[in-house]
Amino acid sequence: MxxxxxxxxxxxxxxxxxxxxGLARDGGLYVPAAWPKLSxxxxxxxxxxxxxxxxxxxxxxxxxxxxxxxxLQAIIEDTYKDFRHxxxxxLKQLGQQDWVMELFHGPTxxxxxxxxxxxxxxxxxxxxxxxxxxxxVGATSGDTGSAAIEACRDREAVDVFILYPxxxxxxxxxxxxxxxxxxxxxxxxxxxxxxxxxxxxxxxFADLEFRDAAxxxxxxxxxxARIVAQVVYYAVASLHLGAPDRxxxxxxxxxxxxxxxxxxxxxxxxxxxxRLIIGTNRNDILARFFQRGDMTMEDVEPSxxxxxxxxxxxxxxxxxxxxxxxxxxxxxxxLTRFRKEGTYRLDDARLQKAKAVFDGIGVxxxxxxxxxxxxxxxxxxxxxxxxxxAVRAMQALRGDSRDPIVALACAHPAKFTDAATKxxxxxxxxxxxxxxxxxxxxxxxxxxxxAAAVKDFVSKSLGLKVSA
Ligand SMILES: *Cc1c(COP(=O)(O)O)cnc(C)c1O
Numbered sequence: 001m002x003x004x005x006x007x008x009x010x011x012x013x014x015x016x017x018x019x020x021x022g023l024a025r026d027g028g029l030y031v032p033a034a035w036p037k038l039s040x041x042x043x044x045x046x047x048x049x050x051x052x053x054x055x056x057x058x059x060x061x062x063x064x065x066x067x068x069x070x071x072l073q074a075i076i077e078d079t080y081k082d083f084r085h086x087x088x089x090x091l092k093q094l095g096q097q098d099w100v101m102e103l104f105h106g107p108t109x110x111x112x113x114x115x116x117x118x119x120x121x122x123x124x125x126x127x128x129x130x131x132x133x134x135x136x137v138g139a140t141s142g143d144t145g146s147a148a149i150e151a152c153r154d155r156e157a158v159d160v161f162i163l164y165p166x167x168x169x170x171x172x173x174x175x176x177x178x179x180x181x182x183x184x185x186x187x188x189x190x191x192x193x194x195x196x197x198x199x200x201x202x203x204x205f206a207d208l209e210f211r212d213a214a215x216x217x218x219x220x221x222x223x224x225a226r227i228v229a230q231v232v233y234y235a236v237a238s239l240h241l242g243a244p245d246r247x248x249x250x251x252x253x254x255x256x257x258x259x260x261x262x263x264x265x266x267x268x269x270x271x272x273x274x275r276l277i278i279g280t281n282r283n284d285i286l287a288r289f290f291q292r293g294d295m296t297m298e299d300v301e302p303s304x305x306x307x308x309x310x311x312x313x314x315x316x317x318x319x320x321x322x323x324x325x326x327x328x329x330x331x332x333x334x335l336t337r338f339r340k341e342g343t344y345r346l347d348d349a350r351l352q353k354a355k356a357v358f359d360g361i362g363v364x365x366x367x368x369x370x371x372x373x374x375x376x377x378x379x380x381x382x383x384x385x386x387x388x389x390a391v392r393a394m395q396a397l398r399g400d401s402r403d404p405i406v407a408l409a410c411a412h413p414a415k416f417t418d419a420a421t422k423x424x425x426x427x428x429x430x431x432x433x434x435x436x437x438x439x440x441x442x443x444x445x446x447x448x449x450x451a452a453a454v455k456d457f458v459s460k461s462l463g464l465k466v467s468a
Contacts, residue, residue, distance in 0.1 A: 001064025008328015022218030036061030109412035112147035120151030127157035139197035146176035192449035221258030230262035251394035279393030284362030
């Protein structure tokens with residue numbers, strides 16, 4: 001199994017090199033050269049298996065022999081052993097054919113743990129085999145930072161530096177980043193916005209001398225290993241609800257398009273997933289695209305679901321590559337125009353191809369709160385605001401279909417106290433394994449909004465001698 005870039009100019013890579021690469025050298029994202037498929041009989045054989053057993057069957061073809069079966073099995077076992085529900089990702093029934101899959105039983109109670117816990121262990125395995133190290137530098141508006149820190153803490157071959165905007169993340173999110181007592185973990189509060197943090201990270205990656213000296217790598221969802229680990233729970237949910245002999249659909253709260261693209265991969269692997277319904281908040285660029293066919297950038301506005309306060313979804317490039325029949329030059333042309341003009345349009349044939357699978361809807365803060373209240377009253381389930389958007393989208397776009405739809409519940413409601421308090425009158429308590437959070441000692445470095453200051457801090461922490 002080799003991987004190709006969506007821009008068509010970077011060298012093909014095997015899985016183990018890909019894990020350490022992140023962005024392709026031509027600026028594109030890596031995707032498999034061909035989709036691995038399981039036969040109907042193979043899918044049937046996975047029914048009734050554990051999350052870990054399904055994970056092994058789904059991940060193996062993507063890894064393409066770069067990791068031995070025994071090692072892969074051990075990595076998977078270790079990845080999910082401390083998740084706090086025996087099913088790892090339990091399904092709950094909300095209505096006749098309405099389901100939610102809870103993806104918040106990992107250490108930082110957001111779905112990003114399902115992929116990042118795997119990625120952290122992959123880093124260790126691949127780096128040991130190559131006798132190498134990496135330095136993860138990333139910017140976060142909340143959930144990714146804590147999940148990346150938790151995944152990389154105490155890993156021998158990894159150092160991790162996470163930049164967040166000072167005073168602009170929730171207290172739970174900040175404490176999840178600042179209370180981890182591991183020497184290789186560095187939380188950095190930047191005097192600026194999330195965009196400033198992201199610009200600093202980009203500047204460090206663009207500084208090639210520094211990038212090479214520090215062995216910089218990425219843990220955000222441009223890293224293919226994250227997407228592939230997310231395919232697993234689509235397979236687990238589908239098999240539980242009757243696949244491969246019955247159609248199953250999904251509703252996904254969407255920001256960077258990584259999660260829902262994993263659903264597209266599950267479909268490409270041969271699962272009978274007919275529709276992927278996208279829920280967004282008021283930042284509804286994706287919902288508008290699937291309704292009208294034009295991708296048009298607007299300003300990012302804050303909402304009750306901050307992990308989806310985003311305009312440019314980086315993983316959409318992977319779908320675009322498929323819609324344009326894997327023509328890297330066409331992808332490059334469209335995305336260059338988008339960067340310059342803030343808008344592009346797909347022709348009707350391509351749009352129809354996208355709409356055959358995807359549909360989307362924007363959900364307001366008021367509708368989000370209403371959904372939290374309604375589902376709690378009807379079923380007792382408390383949804384976080386992102387999950388509520390998925391449930392709302394599922395119910396709004398079901399139409400006449402009587403097939404099961406699974407809404408992905410991507411965070412625990414305790415993570416977003418603001419929405420819980422507004423909807424239900426009180427915050428939701430943190431799960432017991434996080435009860436220490438509000439009293440644990442914090443460790444954070446506050447830095448000015450300056451790439452030079454961050455570079456200097458990273459260099460000193462790593463013991464590098466790099467000229468400023
Ligand atoms: C990251 C995140 C999302 C968005 O997922 P993408 O893969 O970026 O589309 C949605 N909900 C929550 C709770 C998240 O943390």
